[in-house]
Amino acid sequence: MALRRENSLLIALLLPAGIFFCAFFLLPLVRLFLIGGEGKLGYAAYAAIVTDRNYFRSLVSTLVLAAGTTVITLIISGIAGVFLQRHSFRGNAVLVSMLTFPLAFPGVVIGFMVIMLAGRQGLIGDITLALTGEKLVFAYSMAGLLMGYVYFSIPRTILTVMAAAEKLDPKLEEAARSLGASPWRVVLDVIIPGLKPAFLAAGAICFATAVGAFGTAFTLATRINVLPMVIYTEFTLQANMAMAAALSFVLGAVTWIVLAIARQFAGGTVAAAG
């Protein structure tokens, strides 16, 4: 009897969040799915992302961009994260807070940071103009977007790598070294395998975020052909609600699946924003 009362109490406590969640997330998503099938293509709209040449091309460039972001971010954060975790020196804490400080910048602000670096009045343009006589401006292209996503992903990836590096057993590395392994072999055979779960989890978050992010691309150029921008254009300029719905549903499914797999590896806080 007491157990039953406790259960109904717990249900009552879950109810407000549950009702909110159903009314404003689950039901709208179901509706989005139905709308996606109401266009002139019908439910074939869900296949359009692979059958339509233009959509498929933007899908491919989105995935390539996300993969590039992931690889570059993991390399940068892997080196810097393990270094900061392993060596204590004066200023270490300052470096860590500098590297994690952009953690909560929204995508639009990241886009603006890219413009400050590589835009028409950017620092890189000024430096290259002084050095070579030509102004290098790449903010408003795929390269600029890649830079923005790497900028955005470094803080959270470094945090994950540092947390994982803390748990590595230094004895394993000492053993490898005492057996004559070169520093490279230690990195390849001991450190990287030890950090593999963290790399997988952080990499999946990088990837999913880069696939779904919108703010940075929006700030840089509406002409960049990535999936979130295509969805936005379908929705606003073409007023093609059905296509926008179908594409965003597929996009949501992709990021959700990638992150669900990541959580299997890592648990902990898996967040995508921007």
Place this chain on the structure above:
Amino acid sequence: MQRKPLFWLQLAFTLSVCVFLVVPVVLSALAGLTVNYQTGLSSGLTFRWVIEVWSGYRDTIFRSIGISLACLAVTLVLGIPAAYALAKKQNGFTRALEELLVMPVAVPGLATALALIVMYGGAGGFRTSWLFILVGHVLFTLPFMVRSVLAVLLAIDLKTLEEGAASLGAGFIQRFTHIVLPNCRAGIVAGSLMVVTLSMGEFNMTWLLHTPFTKTLPVGLADAYASLRLEIGSAYTLVFFVMIVPLLIAMQAVAQKPKQTFKTDEE
């Protein structure tokens, strides 16, 4: 101890990553305070752009603060009871619920916003009010509150504490306010900071959910970047940094605090 060359190489690499992250922030802050960025600092420093932002976009600043505080209130009311319930019953069902609740973070804001629009876009008054944006923000931030509180509740021996209180005759309300809430204070603080910070910066959803009368700070930023001169965009960004940096510093401070032990509310 003598440092090896490899150490210096790695240090140089790490420093250059820092430069990559920090330099644009500094540049943008400077640009917002410079008379003419193209000419450089020699053109002089000015508050002109900040004042222009204040007079033109003040409303977005207050709206963002208002929405983020409202968002905090709602996530506290919805999130803490939910986290408590999830902590009390750990089984397949509640884990599935938790997984579901986290979905709005995994699904891109663009998709969530479109879903809200197709469902409630026809509801005139709701669609055009700031509450429409609030709903989106709550969806996106609620998981952070729930997870943060849940993590603390799972780390303490909630069962023993509650049984102790119950054996002394404390009812549920008494246990909740005198045992549960004081003990998960650290989780509530961390979750709250996260919620406010995220809500303040949310753009992906808000861009689709806003109307010309319900612009938030990031929406105003996007406007300014697209149509105004670089100095104004920079000054606006500077205002945003001034608002968000204290939150980020507080978040880092809370994260570094040593794990708390049991607490009662009599300290």
